[in-house]
Amino acid sequence: MDTYRLKHIMVVDDDPSHQSMVLSALGRMGYECEVASNAFEALEKLSEDSFDLVISDIVMPEKDGIELMKEARALLPDLDFIIMTGHSGDYSYSDIVAAGARDYLMKPFTKAELKARLERIERERGNELELRKHRDHLEKLVTKRTAELDSANKRLRQVQKLEAIGTLAKGIAHEFNNILTPIMAFSEIMLEQAAEDDSFREELQIIVDSACRARDLVSQIMTFARTEGAERQIIRMGPFLKEIMKQARSSIPATIKVDVNILTKKDVVMADPVQIQQVVMNICTNSAQAMQEGGGALEVRLQDAVIMPESMEIRALGVKPGPYLKLTVSDTGHGMDQTIVDRIFDPFFTTRQPGEGSGLGLSVVYGIVADYGGTITVETAPGRGTTFCVFLPGAEHELAEEPFTVSSSSGTGKCILVVDDDKLVLLAAVGILESLGYRVVAITSSLEALELFRATPDELSLVITDLTMPHMTGLELAEELHKIRPGTPIILCTGYGGMTNRGDAAATGIVETVRKPFSRQTMAEAVQRVLRDGATPFIPLMRK
Ligand SMILES: Nc1ncnc2c1ncn2[C@@H]1O[C@H](COP(=O)(O)OP(=O)(O)OP(=O)(O)O)[C@@H](O)[C@H]1O
Ligand SMILES: [Mg+2]
Numbered sequence: 001m002d003t004y005r006l007k008h009i010m011v012v013d014d015d016p017s018h019q020s021m022v023l024s025a026l027g028r029m030g031y032e033c034e035v036a037s038n039a040f041e042a043l044e045k046l047s048e049d050s051f052d053l054v055i056s057d058i059v060m061p062e063k064d065g066i067e068l069m070k071e072a073r074a075l076l077p078d079l080d081f082i083i084m085t086g087h088s089g090d091y092s093y094s095d096i097v098a099a100g101a102r103d104y105l106m107k108p109f110t111k112a113e114l115k116a117r118l119e120r121i122e123r124e125r126g127n128e129l130e131l132r133k134h135r136d137h138l139e140k141l142v143t144k145r146t147a148e149l150d151s152a153n154k155r156l157r158q159v160q161k162l163e164a165i166g167t168l169a170k171g172i173a174h175e176f177n178n179i180l181t182p183i184m185a186f187s188e189i190m191l192e193q194a195a196e197d198d199s200f201r202e203e204l205q206i207i208v209d210s211a212c213r214a215r216d217l218v219s220q221i222m223t224f225a226r227t228e229g230a231e232r233q234i235i236r237m238g239p240f241l242k243e244i245m246k247q248a249r250s251s252i253p254a255t256i257k258v259d260v261n262i263l264t265k266k267d268v269v270m271a272d273p274v275q276i277q278q279v280v281m282n283i284c285t286n287s288a289q290a291m292q293e294g295g296g297a298l299e300v301r302l303q304d305a306v307i308m309p310e311s312m313e314i315r316a317l318g319v320k321p322g323p324y325l326k327l328t329v330s331d332t333g334h335g336m337d338q339t340i341v342d343r344i345f346d347p348f349f350t351t352r353q354p355g356e357g358s359g360l361g362l363s364v365v366y367g368i369v370a371d372y373g374g375t376i377t378v379e380t381a382p383g384r385g386t387t388f389c390v391f392l393p394g395a396e397h398e399l400a401e402e403p404f405t406v407s408s409s410s411g412t413g414k415c416i417l418v419v420d421d422d423k424l425v426l427l428a429a430v431g432i433l434e435s436l437g438y439r440v441v442a443i444t445s446s447l448e449a450l451e452l453f454r455a456t457p458d459e460l461s462l463v464i465t466d467l468t469m470p471h472m473t474g475l476e477l478a479e480e481l482h483k484i485r486p487g488t489p490i491i492l493c494t495g496y497g498g499m500t501n502r503g504d505a506a507a508t509g510i511v512e513t514v515r516k517p518f519s520r521q522t523m524a525e526a527v528q529r530v531l532r533d534g535a536t537p538f539i540p541l542m543r544k
Pocket of ligand 2: 282285286357360361362
């Protein structure tokens with residue numbers, strides 16, 4: 001603790017001999033002092049100079065020591081007083097203290113008594129200052145903590161907002177996919193059937209393209225809405241990455257040149273497409289933001305990588321040695337210094353203005369990549385751009401390479417039962433399947449479909465069912481159908497909102513899933529694959 005020393009003291013006394021006695025005692029103790037012979041003089045000096053203490057006689061003509069103290073403290077609340085009092089005064093000791101004096105001295109007093117009083121005041125003042133220091137420090141801490149809590153609350157509200165947007169987006173996407181399915185299917189069918197010189201061909205192509213764009217948009221919206229568990233499936237990263245970047249292009253300023261280089265054919269990973277899209281989009285969005293000012297170049301590259309057992313640098317990040325798919329995103333943006341790099345994967349760390357970024361982008365990326373047993377590295381320097389490398393473990397098994405050819409004769413008259421409570425989606429499926437040469441029985445009620453199947457199980461080569469339907473869901477229907485004829489191939493048709501998990505689907509014998517809105521090509525491939533391979537174990541495939 002720092003010791004406190006009174007620096008400037010004023011002695012107020014109308015008795016010159018007492019005045020000089022006090023003055024000389026103080027002087028010998030080393031204090032700097034001034035004197036006043038009455039309260040008015042004292043008040044004047046107080047207004048001109050600064051004092052730490054006033055030692056005032058109590059009985060003085062016109063204005064006594066207590067009145068002086070009250071007036072002075074009204075102007076200088078921190079000024080301390082010692083009141084010198086005789087035996088026969090108007091005031092008692094308690095009156096003096098109640099009036100605000102720090103202490104009192106009974107006349108006559110010795111130099112030792114005076115010294116003891118002054119030392120006590122200095123000790124008390126020292127303690128008070130120390131306390132004030134602690135209090136100020138505490139106040140600062142409370143202010144800082146309050147600000148932190150405020151910003152945590154803001155972040156929480158932001159996360160809740162994102163969740164709400166996600167739920168809304170999920171609902172919209174589900175509905176939209178149902179609406180888009182007939183638009184996409186019928187325009188494709190009409191295009192397929194239109195003669196080469198038909199004047200409507202161009203318009204039909206515009207409808208098909210617009211529907212595809214709408215489908216892509218819905219899938220983009222769905223990146224927010226990933227509220228369900230990850231749905232891993234085999235993904236061919238090359239084409240998928242190109243597709244993601246095609247969608248991303250519209251949100252990247254034209255001043256940024258975008259290059260996508262697929263440098264490997266071994267591009268198969270087992271992952272949730274929505275999560276992969278999030279990984280790519282979050283990293284690319286950051287890159288685009290880093291080049292917003294002056295433009296630049298964004299390169300997205302896909303290549304093989306093998307993490308060797310001795311590659312300590314990457315292994316230190318906790319990944320197993322083995323084959324990986326390496327996704328590199330390089331930008332020529334403003335880069336980062338080490339203090340930022342150290343925190344970029346922290347949830348809610350952001351250098352953006354309030355409202356411009358939640359600081360969740362890279363933490364989500366990190367979480368997803370780590371979940372897949374992969375890792376992510378970053379190389380950057382201020383003004384030198386940034387390169388992120390994402391390592392994803394390669395899938396053990398690859399997709400069958402056999403290409404699918406869709407022709408109107410592929411159906412060979414086989415009969416397919418299609419169940420969907422949305423009439424237009426049902427009509428779209430029927431249109432596509434009939435155009436492929438299949439015979440189709442279409443039913444909007446899952447209960448009726450079950451009855452029909454019970455009556456003629458052997459007539460139907462395949463069942464295609466919607467997932468979300470009243471009374472009996474697609475999964476429940478599949479389960480019932482399998483009780484009647486085990487091994488019946490079933491394709492589950494879902495919008496994003498109703499995605500099921502792998503385990504549920506496998507347990508009911510579903511062999512394939514098709515996402516809405518489906519194109520003629522997607523449906524044809526799924527049906528041909530199932531009818532060719534029969535009821536193989538459930539591996540939902542992502543194909544466009
Ligand atoms: N390519 C990059 N170039 C420069 N700085 C980057 C780059 N990528 C990330 N950063 C820095 O890392 C921070 C964290 O990124 P992150 O994506 O987690 O959050 P955000 O972009 O700030 O917000 P959000 O992604 O939630 O909108 C950014 O604020 C930015 O400072
Ligand atoms: Mg970001």
